[in-house]
Amino acid sequence: MNELTTVKINPPYLILIGSEDDATYAKTAFGIVQWRPELVAGQFRFPGCTVDLGVPDMSIEDAAAAGVRSLLIGVAPVGGSVPDTWWAVMEAAARAGLDVVCGLHVKLTDQPGIVAAAESSGARLVDVRVPPPNLPVGNGRKRSGRRVLMVGTDCAIGKKYTALALHQAMQEAGMKATFRATGQTGIMIASQGIPIDSVVADFISGAAELLSPDNDPDHWDVVEGQGSLFHPGYSGVSLGLLHGSQPDAFVVCHDATRTRVAGWEHFSLPSLTECIELHVAAGRRTNPDIQCVGVSVNTSQVDAAERENCLQRFADETGLPCVDPLIDGCAPIVERINQQFPEKT
Amino acid sequence: MNELTTVKINPPYLILIGSEDDATYAKTAFGIVQWRPELVAGQFRFPGCTVDLGVPDMSIEDAAAAGVRSLLIGVAPVGGSVPDTWWAVMEAAARAGLDVVCGLHVKLTDQPGIVAAAESSGARLVDVRVPPPNLPVGNGRKRSGRRVLMVGTDCAIGKKYTALALHQAMQEAGMKATFRATGQTGIMIASQGIPIDSVVADFISGAAELLSPDNDPDHWDVVEGQGSLFHPGYSGVSLGLLHGSQPDAFVVCHDATRTRVAGWEHFSLPSLTECIELHVAAGRRTNPDIQCVGVSVNTSQVDAAERENCLQRFADETGLPCVDPLIDGCAPIVERINQQFPEKT
Numbered sequence: 001m002n003e004l005t006t007v008k009i010n011p012p013y014l015i016l017i018g019s020e021d022d023a024t025y026a027k028t029a030f031g032i033v034q035w036r037p038e039l040v041a042g043q044f045r046f047p048g049c050t051v052d053l054g055v056p057d058m059s060i061e062d063a064a065a066a067g068v069r070s071l072l073i074g075v076a077p078v079g080g081s082v083p084d085t086w087w088a089v090m091e092a093a094a095r096a097g098l099d100v101v102c103g104l105h106v107k108l109t110d111q112p113g114i115v116a117a118a119e120s121s122g123a124r125l126v127d128v129r130v131p132p133p134n135l136p137v138g139n140g141r142k143r144s145g146r147r148v149l150m151v152g153t154d155c156a157i158g159k160k161y162t163a164l165a166l167h168q169a170m171q172e173a174g175m176k177a178t179f180r181a182t183g184q185t186g187i188m189i190a191s192q193g194i195p196i197d198s199v200v201a202d203f204i205s206g207a208a209e210l211l212s213p214d215n216d217p218d219h220w221d222v223v224e225g226q227g228s229l230f231h232p233g234y235s236g237v238s239l240g241l242l243h244g245s246q247p248d249a250f251v252v253c254h255d256a257t258r259t260r261v262a263g264w265e266h267f268s269l270p271s272l273t274e275c276i277e278l279h280v281a282a283g284r285r286t287n288p289d290i291q292c293v294g295v296s297v298n299t300s301q302v303d304a305a306e307r308e309n310c311l312q313r314f315a316d317e318t319g320l321p322c323v324d325p326l327i328d329g330c331a332p333i334v335e336r337i338n339q340q341f342p343e344k345t
Numbered sequence: 346m347n348e349l350t351t352v353k354i355n356p357p358y359l360i361l362i363g364s365e366d367d368a369t370y371a372k373t374a375f376g377i378v379q380w381r382p383e384l385v386a387g388q389f390r391f392p393g394c395t396v397d398l399g400v401p402d403m404s405i406e407d408a409a410a411a412g413v414r415s416l417l418i419g420v421a422p423v424g425g426s427v428p429d430t431w432w433a434v435m436e437a438a439a440r441a442g443l444d445v446v447c448g449l450h451v452k453l454t455d456q457p458g459i460v461a462a463a464e465s466s467g468a469r470l471v472d473v474r475v476p477p478p479n480l481p482v483g484n485g486r487k488r489s490g491r492r493v494l495m496v497g498t499d500c501a502i503g504k505k506y507t508a509l510a511l512h513q514a515m516q517e518a519g520m521k522a523t524f525r526a527t528g529q530t531g532i533m534i535a536s537q538g539i540p541i542d543s544v545v546a547d548f549i550s551g552a553a554e555l556l557s558p559d560n561d562p563d564h565w566d567v568v569e570g571q572g573s574l575f576h577p578g579y580s581g582v583s584l585g586l587l588h589g590s591q592p593d594a595f596v597v598c599h600d601a602t603r604t605r606v607a608g609w610e611h612f613s614l615p616s617l618t619e620c621i622e623l624h625v626a627a628g629r630r631t632n633p634d635i636q637c638v639g640v641s642v643n644t645s646q647v648d649a650a651e652r653e654n655c656l657q658r659f660a661d662e663t664g665l666p667c668v669d670p671l672i673d674g675c676a677p678i679v680e681r682i683n684q685q686f687p688e689k690t
Contacts, residue, residue, distance in 0.1 A: 137578040137579075138577050138578040138579075139577065139578065139609065140577025140578065140609055140611065140612055141611065196546065197545075197546050197547045198545055198546065198547070199545070199546050200542075200543055200544070200545060200546070201541065201542050201543065201544050201545070201546050201549050201581060201582045201585065202542045202543070202578070202579060202582060204546050204581035204582075205577060205578055205579075205580065205581060206578065229584070229627070230630055232483050232484065232485025232550060232588055232589075232630070232631055233482040233483040233484065233485065233547070233550055233551065234482075234483075234547060234550075235550065235584050235585060235588050235627075235630070236546060236549040236550060236581040236582060236583075236584045236585025236586075236588070237546045237547060237549075237581060237585075238581075238584075239574070239580050239581045239583075239584040240546065240580060240581025240582075241581075243577055243580050243581070244577075264484065264485055266485065266486065267485055267630075277626075278626055278627065281622075281623055281626055282574070282580075282623065282627070285575055285577070285580070285612075286577055
């Protein structure tokens with residue numbers, strides 16, 4: 001019997017940021033430290049590295065001695081090719097018994113030195129872009145517990161951030177909640193998850209079902225979204241995730257100033273109304289009571305003076321709480337959820 | 346530069362049906378002979394085989410001498426395990442220079458004897474369940490030519506048959522048309538295609554785009570559907586195929602007596618109206634003018650006396666031509682297409 005499982009990462013982490021001097025390339029590393037500081041034991045930096053996560057610098061030896069269990073590659077290599085110095089660190093970590101965890105475009109298992117080192121120590125090589133084996137086909141069976149899914153008018157529009165902020169706000173409100181990661185950065189933050197866009201097409205909804213299993217009736221899974229039902233490249237991923245998550249509630253993520261699909265500028269973004277309607281029309285197939293509970297808006301490109309008006313316009317259009325989670329947090333959406341789902345069923 | 350390509354099979358074919366005595370297990374073989382007799386040179390049968398495709402019996406030697414280019418496995422092995430006698434035939438065929446083509450659950454490339462034989466002769470081993478490499482992400486760019494996609498209220502509801510029958514009817518009407526295969530049997534019939542449900546989730550619509558490239562303005566691609574937007578397991582495949590095909594027209598495939606999703610009986614089938622509405626709502630994202638042009642109904646379980654009434658009820662509900670393609674053919678749908686798309690744009 002093959003176990004059905006998600007990708008799993010063992011904390012605590014040592015995060016490799018190499019010799020990076022541009023924090024934007026280290027977004028993953030900063031995200032982990034921001035959202036899950038308790039998982040991070042230290043950072044590995046080469047001399048001259050100016051990026052600083054604000055956690056202790058550690059060598060591989062220090063980390064192994066301190067009980068660190070995984071080396072995470074928390075930066076994207078500039079230009080895409082991985083420097084030899086990084087490979088050397090990964091190999092040393094694997095030899096010292098640390099799992100090596102990354103989402104690079106080069107496969108760890110294609111690096112003989114690292115493979116041999118991992119074999120010698122029993123360390124695991126974890127590629128967070130590789131789905132777990134033995135994924136099931138979605139069965140559509142109703143699961144216990146509640147689920148809220150982030151959806152978007154586009155890709156790269158704040159779904160992961162919103163999920164993490166909403167999860168945090170739910171916990172602050174004393175609710176039982178778990179963040180469920182569907183992409184590589186989210187998986188590193190949550191220390192588990194499934195890279196939903198990398199699964200074979202037949203298993204998308206099955207993977208989503210596996211990711212948010214039966215739970216307490218008053219527990220909420222806060223599911224990171226992927227793609228968009230309106231995206232000409234990635235809509236299949238989004239529909240499978242919607243059907244498999246069978247969400248009770250969803251939050252639409254939007255960018256106040258984006259009017260075209262990023263990178264696919266021959267497509268305009270849908271309106272919030274269109275976006276909500278299509279998600280309800282499609283989503284009710286596996287959850288007849290699906291409803292939208294809020295809108296998360298990136299207002300970073302909006303003048304400060306105009307921001308409140310902008311959010312008010314979206315609120316008027318949808319009749320829902322509209323927040324920029326980075327500025328306002330997600331408490332208004334949590335409040336809405338508690339209004340709409342008052343019973344601990 | 347890596348070529349973007351579909352799975353391709355070289356005719357003429359020798360079809361292995363082994364020692365089968367139940368024609369239902371040889372559906373693929375019969376389908377190829379029914380729809381593409383010109384591709385089939387012969388059949389390979391063991392002594393005692395009672396199934397007969399009505400084409401010449403041939404040995405591997407005969408086939409090689411006659412210029413046959415591919416051995417196709419046209420039967421599903423009873424119980425799932427492939428008899429040794431079949432492996433021996435495949436190995437002999439590969440050694441004789443015939444490509445070996447199958448969609449078995451065992452991989453040809455895991456059979457050392459067959460791999461060695463193929464290497465010795467230069468024959469190809471083609472698994473029609475394995476997508477071509479280097480699939481692109483869908484770009485959503487408008488392509489020239491027309492497309493009609495089969496969709497369904499469920500899986501296994503006649504989408505392939507309808508596509509083949511509609512393609513045939515279009516050709517009989519003197520129209521330019523190509524059948525585009527998205528599943529393994531369809532690929533064997535068309536001698537090319539992409540097994541769309543086996544591609545990685547991010548590339549579903551890109552694969553669909555590749556499958557129906559730019560063409561003459563008055564040319565129709567007749568695209569085999571997969572899954573259903575309403576299927577709890579396979580909806581992601583269907584939406585990616587819908588968006589990537591960007592169909593001008595679609596045909597809904599339905600079963601007159603099926604009321605529940607086959608194998609997922611906790612789900613009822615959608616009504617034809619619901620099915621049409623959701624496909625228009627989702628499909629207009631990549632083709633704003635998408636429209637339904639007909640309904641293909643399997644009436645095999647309906648009393649002969651009731652059949653006309655049954656089709657008439659569906660026609661009344663939808664305002665569209667409703668046919669059982671096995672009995673009525675698809676001429677009424679072709680007529681509707683020519684009414685709705687009168688201009689050779």
